Amino acid sequence: MPNTQAHTLLEQAYQQILEAYALMGYDTQRDDNFRETAQRAAKAAQELVRPIAEIHAEIDDLVSKTFPARYDHMVISKHNICFGLCPHHLLPVVYRVSLAYIPRERVVGISKLSRLIRLMARRPVLQEDLTHELAELLFKRLDSLGSAAYIEGLHMCMAARGVEAHEARLVTSAMRGIFIDQLPSRQEFLDLVTAAPLQLL
Ligand SMILES: [Zn+2]
CATH class of the missing domain: 3.30.1130.10 (GTP cyclohydrolase I, C-terminal domain/NADPH-dependent 7-cyano-7-deazaguanine reductase, N-terminal domain)
Structure with a gap:
């Protein structure tokens, strides 16, 4: 059962990672490939680490x-x-x-x-x-x-x-x-x- 509070925090963190990559010159804010990436990455992180x-x-x-x-x-x-x-x-x-x-x-x-x-x-x-x-x-x-x-x-x-x-x-x-x-x-x-x-x- 995924922990929703952990999911929210992870999603916010990945959103910030995407912002950092934008500062490094990648179009993470508008490129469609990054749409919902924070959400997906948060889900993946919760599959890699179980409570x-x-x-x-x-x-x-x-x-x-x-x-x-x-x-x-x-x-x-x-x-x-x-x-x-x-x-x-x-x-x-x-x-x-x-x-x-x-x-x-x-x-x-x-x-x-x-x-x-x-x-x-x-x-x-x-x-x-x-x-x-x-x-x-x-x-x-x-x-x-x-x-x-x-x-x-x-x-x-x-x-x-x-x-x-x-x-x-x-x-x-x-x-x-x-x-x-x-x-x-x-x-x-x-x-x-x-x-x-x-x-x-
Ligand atoms: Zn290491």
Whole structure:
């Protein structure tokens, strides 16, 4: 459910951005391509960043629907592409996220892991924090034996501006439980998720 007060503020802000671009010589006030751009941009911004209360509520819902675990092997959800926003520049980030956990008694459906990843990314959050929070969630909320998160991020603040380092990928990983203690589990996970590097462009 979009927050109307947030929408209004965002729309006003984008209107001001258009005015700034007009000062930079672009005809944002009369060119038809910019008609209702502030409105559309505000809507897009609210799709990129979800209200935190909604995210928490959906996560509670996701982790509450678990099934008895039939085995204690590694469960992996690999190479999930999702989108977020960097808190330093408010520019989009394309993530490729891989998660694994070793269940103790309960598992979540594999599609739920993809939803969880997409949900957690839709915040203005540092990739490093996102990585640790995902590992923590799978470890604590699923009461698992261990969890691992591996994220590659293509940050528009790195790729599109200034130095145009469009090959730049930020790689982060986080481990919990037996992924810290057992080198073979950690290596198996890393081998599986790093097999093919992120190729987007
Ligand atoms: Zn940034």
